[in-house]
Amino acid sequence: MLEIQLPDGSIVQHPDNASPLSVAESIGSRLAKAVIAAKVGDQVIDATRPLHAFAGKGPIPLRLLTEKDPEALGVLRHSCAHVMARAIMRLFPNVSLAFGPTINNGFYYDFDVPKKLSEDDFAAIEAEMAKIVEKGEPFEQFSLNREQAIELCSDMKQALKVEHIQTGLASHDSLGFYRQGEFVDLCRGPHIPDASRIKAFKVMSVAGSYWKGDASGKQLQRVYGTAWFSQKDMQSYLDQVEEAKKRDHRVIGKKLGLFQISAEVGQGMCLWLPKGARIRSLLEDFLRKEMLKRGYEPVYSPHLGRVELYETSGHFPYYRDSQFPPLFVSDAGALVDAWIRRLEDPKGLQDVHETAFLQSAEVLGCELKGYDKASPAADRIAILQQWQRQHERYLVKPMNCPHHAQIFKAAPRSYKQLPLRLFEFGTVYRFEQTGELNGMLRVRGLTQDDAHIFCTQDQVEQEFRNTIELTRLVLESVGLKDYRVQLSLRDPKSDKYVGSEENWQKAEAALRRVLTESGLNFSAAEGEAAFYGPKADFMVRDCIGRQWQLGTVQLDYNLPERFQLEYVGADNKTHRPVMIHRAPFGSMERFVGMLTEHFAGAFPMWLAPEQIRICPLSEKSNDYAVELEKRFTDAGFRVTTDLRGAKVQAKIRDAQLELIPYMAVVGPREAETQSIALRDRISGELGTMPVTEVLELLGTEVRERRIRQVAENKLAAVTEEPQEVAENEY
RNA sequence: GCUGCUGUAGCUCAGUGGUAGAGCACUUCCUUGGUAAGGAAGAGGUCAUGGGUUCAAGUCCCAUCAGCAGCUCCA
Numbered sequence: 001m002l003e004i005q006l007p008d009g010s011i012v013q014h015p016d017n018a019s020p021l022s023v024a025e026s027i028g029s030r031l032a033k034a035v036i037a038a039k040v041g042d043q044v045i046d047a048t049r050p051l052h053a054f055a056g057k058g059p060i061p062l063r064l065l066t067e068k069d070p071e072a073l074g075v076l077r078h079s080c081a082h083v084m085a086r087a088i089m090r091l092f093p094n095v096s097l098a099f100g101p102t103i104n105n106g107f108y109y110d111f112d113v114p115k116k117l118s119e120d121d122f123a124a125i126e127a128e129m130a131k132i133v134e135k136g137e138p139f140e141q142f143s144l145n146r147e148q149a150i151e152l153c154s155d156m157k158q159a160l161k162v163e164h165i166q167t168g169l170a171s172h173d174s175l176g177f178y179r180q181g182e183f184v185d186l187c188r189g190p191h192i193p194d195a196s197r198i199k200a201f202k203v204m205s206v207a208g209s210y211w212k213g214d215a216s217g218k219q220l221q222r223v224y225g226t227a228w229f230s231q232k233d234m235q236s237y238l239d240q241v242e243e244a245k246k247r248d249h250r251v252i253g254k255k256l257g258l259f260q261i262s263a264e265v266g267q268g269m270c271l272w273l274p275k276g277a278r279i280r281s282l283l284e285d286f287l288r289k290e291m292l293k294r295g296y297e298p299v300y301s302p303h304l305g306r307v308e309l310y311e312t313s314g315h316f317p318y319y320r321d322s323q324f325p326p327l328f329v330s331d332a333g334a335l336v337d338a339w340i341r342r343l344e345d346p347k348g349l350q351d352v353h354e355t356a357f358l359q360s361a362e363v364l365g366c367e368l369k370g371y372d373k374a375s376p377a378a379d380r381i382a383i384l385q386q387w388q389r390q391h392e393r394y395l396v397k398p399m400n401c402p403h404h405a406q407i408f409k410a411a412p413r414s415y416k417q418l419p420l421r422l423f424e425f426g427t428v429y430r431f432e433q434t435g436e437l438n439g440m441l442r443v444r445g446l447t448q449d450d451a452h453i454f455c456t457q458d459q460v461e462q463e464f465r466n467t468i469e470l471t472r473l474v475l476e477s478v479g480l481k482d483y484r485v486q487l488s489l490r491d492p493k494s495d496k497y498v499g500s501e502e503n504w505q506k507a508e509a510a511l512r513r514v515l516t517e518s519g520l521n522f523s524a525a526e527g528e529a530a531f532y533g534p535k536a537d538f539m540v541r542d543c544i545g546r547q548w549q550l551g552t553v554q555l556d557y558n559l560p561e562r563f564q565l566e567y568v569g570a571d572n573k574t575h576r577p578v579m580i581h582r583a584p585f586g587s588m589e590r591f592v593g594m595l596t597e598h599f600a601g602a603f604p605m606w607l608a609p610e611q612i613r614i615c616p617l618s619e620k621s622n623d624y625a626v627e628l629e630k631r632f633t634d635a636g637f638r639v640t641t642d643l644r645g646a647k648v649q650a651k652i653r654d655a656q657l658e659l660i661p662y663m664a665v666v667g668p669r670e671a672e673t674q675s676i677a678l679r680d681r682i683s684g685e686l687g688t689m690p691v692t693e694v695l696e697l698l699g700t701e702v703r704e705r706r707i708r709q710v711a712e713n714k715l716a717a718v719t720e721e722p723q724e725v726a727e728n729e730y
Numbered sequence: 731g732c733u734g735c736u737g738u739a740g741c742u743c744a745g746u747g748g749u750a751g752a753g754c755a756c757u758u759c760c761u762u763g764g765u766a767a768g769g770a771a772g773a774g775g776u777c778a779u780g781g782g783u784u785c786a787a788g789u790c791c792c793a794u795c796a797g798c799a800g801c802u803c804c805a
Contacts, residue, residue: 322805433732435731
């Protein structure tokens with residue numbers, strides 16, 4: 001007999017061949033029908049899995065999972081991935097299966113299949129899946145040893161699975177399979193008892209992927225799907241997907257005239273149109289003011305820096321591929337640079353190439369003394385590098401830190417001057433891969449709200465505390481209240497880190513202490529730190545539940561070392577400062593792009609590019625409207641007047657569509673009494689009130705940075721916790 | 731960068747080898763109104779760019795550029 005402990009603490013006896021399903025059966029047949037899977041301790045298992053495998057000391061802690069449990073949805077989706085794979089194998093010949101895990105809100109399955117799948121095939125796939133679901137065959141688990149497993153997969157012509165058993169699963173003696181009808185798949189599970197539990201599913205999209213993520217490897221086709229316990233849940237999800245699409249900052253940005261990316265300027269180069277630029281400058285002004293209050297000092301640095309600067313910082317040539325190529329002041333610069341790289345990797349290089357190089361160099365006026373006498377490649381490279389150092393090369397700056405480090409070095413520093421906090425809205429350029437560019441969220445030219453704090457090790461804790469406080473203020477000022485902090489610490493077993501053991505320990509303890517006392521929701525991730533220092537990233541959830549990584553605070557022990565930064569301590573000896581990089585917004589592009597989606601374009605009063613639209617009833621009231629516009633403008637509001645000869649309904653409609661927070665409707669009655677019929681974009685008519693009252697009302701809303709529009713969204717409820725790709729594959 | 735899809739008026743899009751289209755926006759005129767579209771007329775295009783096939787190309791083919799989706803990447 002097995003002793004099983006149920007969640008209520010009660011212990012029940014069951015025969016040795018008991019499974020979660022039979023346990024459920026003994027409680028009630030309705031429960032048995034509702035069981036999706038079960039949990040023994042922390043492990044989710046099939047409802048049909050015999051429980052004797054878990055017998056050991058004491059009773060088996062069993063929890064039956066029904067559709068009310070969040071874990072059950074993952075099990076359902078993974079099973080649905082099998083159903084989809086089965087349907088696709090029925091419809092198309094020569095399907096080789098790769099992996100089919102669950103993901104946030106659904107699942108995918110990767111296939112190697114000769115037929116090019118497209119949206120046109122989805123209906124057929126769904127119809128075939130529906131047949132499988134309707135038949136409701138059980139998912140049956142079985143295990144094989146390595147030889148049997150390889151033989152089975154070979155027999156089924158599943159070459160990828162064979163390869164995976166031989167490579168990825170080389171250490172496994174026993175391999176799990178699931179059978180459902182004619183469909184057999186190498187899989188760790190768990191699965192739902194039978195296919196009829198799938199109540200709602202949809203094939204969502206198809207895309208390319210690679211076998212084991214290797215871009216040089218075989219290209220596979222990935223079919224995405226989603227599955228739910230009810231049509232209603234699925235519909236809410238589909239609605240949310242729609243909502244996210246409607247909020248796309250690229251669509252809204254175009255419609256509202258916030259920004260533009262022009263192919264003629266270049267890909268990934270964002271042009272801030274007046275309205276987008278207004279939002280950005282409001283955010284910058286806000287942050288600048290807060291930083292000045294906190295002892296930061298503004299600095300400016302140029303957009304170029306000599307390549308040697310980045311060689312010192314270590315960013316060149318290490319990140320060369322993700323930087324814009326160097327600018328050479330000398331004609332021969334690019335040639336010499338290219339030739340050094342050929343010499344460093346001389347595969348296929350011939351003597352005639354060298355002759356050609358020397359001739360070209362001569363034509364371009366490049367004298368290389370002693371080059372032809374130098375024999376090992378290393379010597380020739382040294383001569384070329386010597387030449388390079390004598391001829392200017394610049395990089396468009398990929399980051400501001402080296403410049404700020406130079407500013408620190410501009411004068412001898414005493415401990416009395418620390419912390420030195422230098423800030424700059426610094427524009428940097430990164431040569432992102434074309435496929436990574438995405439509206440404002442991923443661009444090639446971006447402006448960081450960058451600052452570098454140079455301080456003593458003992459000041460790290462207080463500076464970190466202040467930075468966290470500033471970041472929180474920034475996020476909450478735009479209504480982002482749902483966030484957590486990921487603290488990235490070093491892997492204590494690794495030796496890849498720079499900086500002393502003692503400093504790391506002190507710093508990590510300090511960061512942890514600050515986060516703990518701040519009451520923030522934070523999680524520590526060991527091994528995630530950069531080699532140069534620990535960092536804290538703010539993970540922010542927007543109002544439809546999507547997660548964004550925004551602000552960051554990073555400690556740096558590396559650059560102070562590389563740039564030989566020093567200050568004189570109270571002991572009259574030189575010491576190395578710690579450098580803290582921090583950016584509450586991250587980048588202005590990304591932050592405004594994210595905010596656009598968060599607000600769906602309806603910016604709060606304090607950020608709205610246009611706050612009030614004055615709508616005169618007819619041209620007879622235009623004079624009063626213009627007079628009002630001046631009063632509002634003088635009071636610091638952003639306001640325009642709609643003087644078209646259109647009906648007021650049309651003016652209001654346009655203002656509503658432009659998401660302007662307030663409309664001031666004025667006709668002869670208002671002109672007579674110096675009043676305004678105020679209309680709120682969200683709640684409609686607010687009635688007629690004196691101009692002074694409107695000024696006061698709206699002024700307060702701006703001053704308090706009131707956010708009113710976000711709470712409206714009800715869709716947040718359907719979004720689940722984000723989850724990593726589920727581990728139901730080996 | 732890889733794979734696939736897309737590129738027609740300011741915007742959203744229709745146009746399957748035979749004279750370049752619609753709605754919205756824009757301009758002008760009429761209308762002078764009370765909280766989400768009053769009416770009429772007009773203007774606007776080297777159909778992304780460069781080649782090719784054809785009597786004939788927006789339409790078919792190739793290349794390039796750009797956008798989108800996914801993959802890979804993000805100091």
